[in-house]
C-alpha cells in the first residue's frame with residue numbers, strides 16, 4: 001500500500017506544480033512546447049526532442065486576459081491566455097494551437113497579438129476527417145506542423161523518430177486506460193482527486209516517464225484485494241474535471257468515477273495510432289480520423305454520443321452520469337439535450353453541474369451531488 005501511496009503522491013505533486021515541473025525539465029537540458037487542447041499530434045513535437053506541456057488553463061481569476069476576451073468565453077481559453085500574459089509559459093520554445101471550436105479560432109489570433117514573442121504553430125483540423133480527402137488534408141497540416149517544429153527545434157524529424165514517438169504515446173494511452181479501469185475498482189485507494197491528478201500529471205511529463213510510474217501503480221493496484229467500499233459508481237462527462245474542491249465532494253459522498261467521457265481525461269487517450277499504417281504522419285492522421293463521440297467533431301448521428309455514454313455506464317457497472325458542464329462551452333451545451341434524451345430513454349439517471357475554472361464555491365454542486373448519490377443508492381436497494 002505504501003508504494004501506491006507514494007506513487008500517487010508523487011504524481012499529485014507534479015499535477016499541482018506544473019511550473020516546477022517545467023523548470024526541472026529545462027534544468028535537465030530539455031526543451032518544452034506548449035500544447036493547447038484538443039487533438040494535437042504531440043508525437044511530432046516529441047519526435048523533435050520537445051517535452052509537450054499541456055495548457056488547459058488554471059484555477060483562479062481572469063485578470064489580464066479580460067482585455068482580449070469578453071466574459072462569455074469559456075475559461076479554458078481565457079485562463080490559457082492568462083497563463084501566457086502572466087509570464088508562466090515564457091520558457092516554452094513554442095505553443096501549438098489547434099482550432100477545433102469557435103472559441104479556439106479567435107483565441108489563436110488573440111494569442112498572437114498578446115504574445116508575439118512566443119512562436120505559435122497553428123493547426124487546423126478538417127471537419128470531414130474520416131474520408132480519404134479529410135485524411136489527406138490532416139496529413140498536409142501535420143506536415144506543415146512538423147516543418148515548423150523542425151525549424152524551431154533546429155532538428156530533422158525522421159520517420160524513425162516519429163514511429164518511436166508513436167510507440168511511446170500508444171504505450172502511455174494503454175497505461176492510462178488501464179489506470180482508469182483500476183481506479184474505478186479501488187476508490188478507497190485512488191480517490192476521485194488522486195485519479196484526476198494522476199491523469200493530469202501526464203500533461204507535464206515526458207510520456208515514457210509517466211508510463212513507467214503508471215505501470216507501477218497499475219501493477220500495485222492489481223495486487224490489491226477487492227475494495228470493501230466500492231462506492232456508488234458513475235461516469236463523468238465534460239471538458240475538464242480537475243478541481244480539488246469539486247472532486248472532494250465526490251469522495252465525501254462515496255461517488256466513484258468508474259469511467260469518464262471527459263476531454264481532459266479519457267477522450268484524449270481512447271484511440272491509439274495505427275502504427276502499421278506505414279507513413280507515420282498518415283498513421284497520426286488516421287488516429288484523428290478514428291476519433292468520435294466528441295462534440296468538437298462533426299457527427300451527423302446526433303444520438304451517437306449518448307449511446308456511447310449508455311454503453312460506458314453498462315460496461316463499467318455505473319449507476320448514472322454526472323455532467324460537468326463548462327460554462328460558455330457551445331459545443332458541449334449544444335450536445336447536451338440529445339444526450340440527456342438518450343440517457344432518459346435508456347433509464348440512466350444523470351445530473352448536470354455547471355463549472356468554470358474561476359469557481360471557488362461548490363456549495364450548490366455539493367447539494368446536487370449528495371442528492372444524486374442518495375438517489376442512486378436508493379435505486380440500488
Ligand code: SF4
Nearest residue numbers: 074076101103329330
Ligand atoms: S470546446 Fe468548449 S471549453 Fe473547449 S475551448 Fe471550445 S468552447 Fe472552450
